[in-house]
Amino acid sequence: MSGPRHRRTVLAASAATVTAALIAAAAATGTAGAAPAASAAPTGAGAVKLSASQRAELIRTADARTAATAKSLRLGAKERLVVRDVVKDADGTTHTRYERTYDGLPVLGGDLVVQRAADGRTEDVTKATTAAITVPDTVAAASAAGAEKTALRAAKAAGGEQADADKAPRKVIWAATGKPVLAYETVVGGFQEDGTPSRLHVITDADTGKKLYEFQAVVNATGTGNSEYSGKVPLTTEKSGSHYVLKDASRGGHVTYNLKNKGSEEDYLDVPKWRYYDADNVWGNGSPANGQTAAVDAHYGAAQTWDYYKKVLGRNGIKNNGKAAPSRVHFGNEYVNAFWDDDCFCMTYGDGEGNRNPLTSLDVAAHEMSHGLTSATARLNYSGESGGLNEATSDIFGSAVEFYAKNTKDVGDYLIGEKIDINGDGTPLRYMDKPSKDGLSYDYWKRGIGADDPHFTSGPANHFFYLLAEGSGRKVINGVTYNSPTVDGRTVKGIGRDKAVKIWYKALTSYMTSTTNYAQARTATLKAAKALHGENSTEYKAVNNAWAAINVK
Template identity: 50%
Template structure:
């Protein structure tokens, strides 16, 4: 009988085995709940476990997002209001295991809300305080609204006022949120919605590249139909007004120098496309906002503006010193657009630990975009903004492998980290990611020390990025701390690779190496037997484990069948027959894997999942094949159900 994959990646066939009755009572792969089913199950868990989310009788909740794992586990993210007022820090995620059983919650809020709904301070006073809190030019002050701030300690009633204008440099736009205590009239905290990276440019970076554009009357427009119609436009060195979409008569854009205003647009359009493609191909996210749409990219902003920023909706790039050094490097584009991703997924805050996590997230995925682009003019590395020369001496903005080399960032967590600028407290997350991806000590990207003098062995940047992204997607909340991030990435490592897998243990080691310790129990060094990446044990006679011969190509949008002939092996297979599969593939979510027994019965080992954008399959599945003789021809059928990606069935084996 056909059965589903277990949570750790193993497939278990029901009693009765892989033989008799299969055709008559075959089941599909894992039971994947619909969005409505996931919400209904989470709502039920929410009703039963209100105390776990610090709920009061005046709280109401609204579903923000639903994440469904290939195993059928779900993660439903909620926002909260109190007497109808928005609650900052009130977000939480309800986790349900495959089958719908309650698996816990991740909660941003620390205490139950018990505040009055009437302010002692007037709205006009709050607006005046908010305006005075702004350090730049103010062009507008919004109407204050009452909210609850539950981001730290005891929740308080507050006014939120949005002050618009420009930051202290006079050109960077500002959309500053100011929270004023509604009882005392004092500012609680503030943050700017416009997030940026400062630097000075040296030139244009990507060389000659292909661009997707749109034909228009009389020529072409820099509108990318392959990436959600994202477009690139020229602000003509203004800070407001019309941004004119770049056009060209012969579809040959720029000339490699600043004498052609379209040249900066080439870098920008390319960077936006690479960012879009990275998230879609590697993380299964279709566009920055997950809606398949591209975002505007505005070039030639301001006068001598040595900055680039994301304002919540679009990218904007200045021309740098002398209006002759546009800040259009690939990792700058990936960094800034990743602020949009983190906002959409977990709404990460911008103060305390979470501010550093927010910035580290953008550095991590800006770096991953740079590696993904694989551009010979700007190859991947772990330096941030290495070509914009912020210091004027050729050194980068930040060093992920050794953050303190910039003179301000933190290599290790300490009590000073939450009090620091997010661009410097990000060092802890950047260092963690480098150690997890590449390991400690001498590497090809630089020497990375550890804070506890340990040695960390990296698991590769793709696996490290998958762990971080899944944690962001399914577990992190708006008030995330580095200690919470340790736990959430360990949960993600468990989901993806198994409890106490090599990847899990590397995540533990990397966090400890940046002085972020946790209460998670140490592994004993023996990989979890349910870990899909753990190879089956050897031993026994020649009939114990039989492996396939030469690798076979998996045709795009087609299938391949590989056979293993077993002969002179007496007796039946077992109820714990192991099928180990090694596949190299650029998008494993395309793949469906079936085992076909010598009698012709089929067991589904892996379903296709269009949202699983990771590469490769290295998994061990367990089937009950006790009704089958070992002798005969065992077949593995791998089907690529979508077009656009290719791979190879490297090998597979049967262990009876």
């Protein structure tokens, strides 16, 4: 989330290598661009809420039959499946996510989702790649030391500071961008050019030493208490001796930490000693000059997002396991950013220019937390078209949480980051009804769009969501005027925000994979609409129309 192009690294995501930040070439899937099979009625409906033991049992059952599943999918003799998650629908349909290994090596870009009916029949399979996973051998001609040097050069070329390999390079099969090859994956730590912690993943060919791909796994973005952006809000805290601490046991044990404007790697990783304590349980005063104020906003934002996930989407936390991710405020000095990081499983916020505008507004907090959601589910690669879909997913849920909160100081809207004034002129960071109003984002999909920054290529998906929820043309919502165009002038009728969000959520959690592109996102949302409402439903037709309106057909 950001203003000028050179600083657009705010509101970001973490995209861990085999799973998944705001200022900033996908591979084909097995069902790219194809319409779902015909059916007259919904085949799945919404996901049911599973207890921890129920989810664990589904995972155990799926794990016990991975060999049989691999055989039914006609995987090679050296391939194995590893169960990552299982989602179950009300009619008994299950959606099981798998990672793959080849001869014991992780296959990056080899993830897939298998959809089974209640009677166990396989109904659908969505693959991150359709390529056969095979390589001549798994003996590397190039050295791991050489791969590490290449990765360090890549990090320094990107403006990284204090670059150092977090671990020794590991051998993998790289399958995310075409023909599978034996490769090394090296993760380089340190800091990005703007001070954001770095987790740069560099993929190098294990035979030639040539760099094949790189992506940043800490991708930029942007407490009761007296908040800066949401007014006076209730906070759930915990009594600790004679003081209170910003810990929310009712929401997975969420804790908000104070990094005290530190930015070193030690402070970045060692957070338990930085807890907030208060004697009277009244936090902040609404001014950024008070160190508790930013914590109030972050704590409140995390609580609202948790509640939205649970009460609206039926999801018990980011990983659906009842455990919260911590929030950390006051990162760095005048740090104009916020980010999600898989390594610490946490959201981190800077204080903005002059330490006057902490990037802790409600939609930003929900945006960051939702990067964790994407990482826990589809793990959309933060590059190419899937990177744009990753960013848009966080914008979609960020906006949805803002509407859900019904906060009179920060009303729901389809503007992203409108409270944090990242541009310095009072304008939002992004506009969902017409993304190009920010001067950088795309309104419509076009060939080659994946080569640009994910913060700009998120535009078409944001536009699709707005059209699906609200429709095209001029309208006023909560005092904000919108006028959403379509690529060919067609009129699109919306189905309402709640239905639109649930369709996107189901598509993300049941049908998208790490390499999903725009055409495949269309297929995934059509499948989701069919499962929730039926193929002949108004909602299914609206999904199709909204994609066509942004030039995805």
